[in-house]
Amino acid sequence: MxxxxxxxxxxxxxxxxxxxxxxxxxxxxxxxxxxxxxxxxxxxxxxxxxxxxxxxxxxxxxxxxxxxxxxxxxxxxxxxxxxxxxxxxxxxxxxxxxxxxxxxxxxxxxxxxxxxxxxxxxxNFNHQVVANIQEAYDFAKKVGFPEHGLVVSCQQTANDSSEIIKGITTEKTLLEAVNWALHNSPDDKAYLETDMRAxxxxxxxxxxxxxxxxxxxxxxSLCPQCSIPGFEITKSIRGLPCGFCAMPTNLVYSVIYQCKKCGFTQEKLFPNGIEFADPGQCIYCNP
The missing domain is CATH 3.90.950.10 (Maf protein)
Known part of the structure; x- marks a missing residue:
């Protein structure tokens, strides 16, 4: 299958x-x-x-x-x-x-x-407390507004959605939201953050x-044993040998694939396509 x-x-x-x-x-x-x-x-x-x-x-x-x-x-x-x-x-x-x-x-x-x-x-995940419109505009520009939306709140931790304005994507709505927040804020600050909704x-x-x-x-990625999808890496084993002294390094030497359905496991050596680590990655050659 x-x-x-x-x-x-x-x-x-x-x-x-x-x-x-x-x-x-x-x-x-x-x-x-x-x-x-x-x-x-x-x-x-x-x-x-x-x-x-x-x-x-x-x-x-x-x-x-x-x-x-x-x-x-x-x-x-x-x-x-x-x-x-x-x-x-x-x-x-x-x-x-x-x-x-x-x-x-x-x-x-x-x-x-x-x-x-x-x-x-x-x-662009970010947030900032502002005291005026200019500070709000500066923050907006920094995070990619208006292509990326903003959220404005009148306090740092909003109790419900009535204290938050989301999906701000125009200068007009940003101006209105910041003025609303400054007017309703207990500390005369507006709380801006990036709108992280997709x-x-x-x-x-x-x-x-x-x-x-x-x-x-x-x-x-199908399981070699039962052909069920989802045969994936469940463990990485470090210890790729140094190319100069052959001592183990912290780089990945092999990975273990496992099937969630039948439990079959398989080890794959050198998953990153290299068999030896650069000596610069070795704690013995480059302490």
């Missing part, structure tokens, strides 16, 4: 209200013949908002899975897709924010769960597209 047999001409419900279908649907339809549909009246904001007035119910992956499962329950479909984004300091590059995008495919018919992801430094953030939308292609690559 191959991925075409599993997914060809099937309808997948995409759990979104922020136009993610623009970058998720085309590659899935082209590569896997999956017909992506967005269901109406499915409110994904109940699973958390970037503006924090609704807390996310679990981890990033757990929330994406919950969205997809609820989409299955809501529509009665057997195939669902959901994505979830997060923004945090990069795990290996200090003081720089990164965008991690998760996209999950749940196949109820075949009891499959496959996750694609993208970790990118490409993000439809207002083209940079994030590109990362969602990259995560989708990662999902497709994993779906196309």
């Amino acid at each position: 191959n991925n075409q047999q599993l997914f060809s001409n099937r309808v997948a419900i995409l759990a979104t209200m922020h136009q993610k279908e623009r970058v998720i649907a085309p590659p899935l339809e082209q590569e896997l013949d999956i017909k992506v549909r967005v269901t109406q009246d499915f409110n994904t904001d109940v699973f958390g908002t970037f503006t924090r007035e609704v807390k996310r119910p679990g981890t990033q992956i757990a929330t994406a899975k919950l969205k997809a499962q609820k989409a299955l329950d809501f529509t009665g479909a057997t195939l669902a897709i959901a994505s979830e984004g997060s923004f945090a300091p990069h795990p290996s590059v200090p003081y720089i924010y990164s965008n991690r995008e998760i996209i999950i495919l749940l196949d109820k018919e075949n009891n499959l769960e496959i996750i694609g992801e993208e970790l990118s430094l490409e993000t 439809l207002y953030n083209p940079t994030r939308m590109k990362n969602i597209e990259k995560a989708t292609y990662n999902l497709i690559a994993k779906i196309k």
